[in-house]
Amino acid sequence: MPEGHTIHRLARSLRAAFAGEPVSVCSPQGRFADGAKKLDGATMNSAHAHGKHLFAEFDADRWLHVHLGLFGRFDVVEEPAGPVRGEVRLRMTSARAHADLRGPSACELLDPAAKEAITARLGPDPLRGDDPEPALNRIARSAAPIGILLMDQSVVAGVGNVYRAEVLFRAGVDPARPGRSVPVDVLQAIWADLVHLMTLGVRTGRIDTVRPEHEPAAMGRAPRSDDHGGEVYVYRRAGQACLVCGTPVSSGVAAARNTFWCPTCQR
Numbered sequence: 001m002p003e004g005h006t007i008h009r010l011a012r013s014l015r016a017a018f019a020g021e022p023v024s025v026c027s028p029q030g031r032f033a034d035g036a037k038k039l040d041g042a043t044m045n046s047a048h049a050h051g052k053h054l055f056a057e058f059d060a061d062r063w064l065h066v067h068l069g070l071f072g073r074f075d076v077v078e079e080p081a082g083p084v085r086g087e088v089r090l091r092m093t094s095a096r097a098h099a100d101l102r103g104p105s106a107c108e109l110l111d112p113a114a115k116e117a118i119t120a121r122l123g124p125d126p127l128r129g130d131d132p133e134p135a136l137n138r139i140a141r142s143a144a145p146i147g148i149l150l151m152d153q154s155v156v157a158g159v160g161n162v163y164r165a166e167v168l169f170r171a172g173v174d175p176a177r178p179g180r181s182v183p184v185d186v187l188q189a190i191w192a193d194l195v196h197l198m199t200l201g202v203r204t205g206r207i208d209t210v211r212p213e214h215e216p217a218a219m220g221r222a223p224r225s226d227d228h229g230g231e232v233y234v235y236r237r238a239g240q241a242c243l244v245c246g247t248p249v250s251s252g253v254a255a256a257r258n259t260f261w262c263p264t265c266q267r
């Protein structure tokens with residue numbers, strides 16, 4: 001599933017391609033036909049992300065809400081549209097750009113109240129400059145494992161499986177530790193690190209989490225080969241040597257997703 005930085009990048013691409021212009025909207029596959037008809041010809045004023053949710057604002061307070069889920073993709077291309085390929089739920093076009101949405105878990109037209117109902121259920125997002133206190137307070141009061149709390153979108157919005165594993169490694173915190181056992185200054189440092197790492201992710205479009213001294217050239221090792229890209233400490237490195245201490249990286253299931261940690265570096 002895409003993590004928050006991908007959705008913030010997508011919002012930025014949509015703004016660059018369409019903001020301030022009337023756009024043609026259609027649903028070649030038909031499953032968003034009614035919504036597309038209502039948006040067709042309207043001006044897209046802005047687009048932004050909150051966690052993994054994308055919102056595009058059109059004239060007259062109408063909001064397009066998209067969640068990519070596990071399999072969705074939204075391709076924004078600064079070229080006129082060609083023939084439709086595959087199952088396109090939503091196509092947005094202007095004279096100079098087009099965007100095709102395929103396989104989302106949500107694609108719907110909302111009024112401001114319905115949009116507010118969705119964002120009210122989301123925790124602070126490290127990429128929006130949100131006040132972290134509601135998230136830190138929830139974690140500090142919870143007996144649930146911090147590895148699960150960080151993935152709960154009502155606690156922190158936008159963190160997925162990769163950032164969860166990596167930020168806990170960098171903080172030296174075992175993902176199984178109850179949230180309330182983690183000191184507040186460590187929670188504050190984890191939040192600051194999420195802001196730092198995810199902002200970098202927005203800039204580069206990939207997740208890199210290793211410090212300069214653990215990069216391939218510095219360690220004389222081969223770059224990581226994984227379709228997720230990026231240099232990481234533990235994510236999908238089960239059984240491989242920890243880049244810091246050499247202990248084999250452990251893996252297990254938390255919040256229904258595999259997670260990874262170093263049993264020596266993380267306590």
Ligand SMILES: [Zn+2]
Pocket residue numbers: 242243244245246247262263264265266
């Ligand atoms: Zn280690």
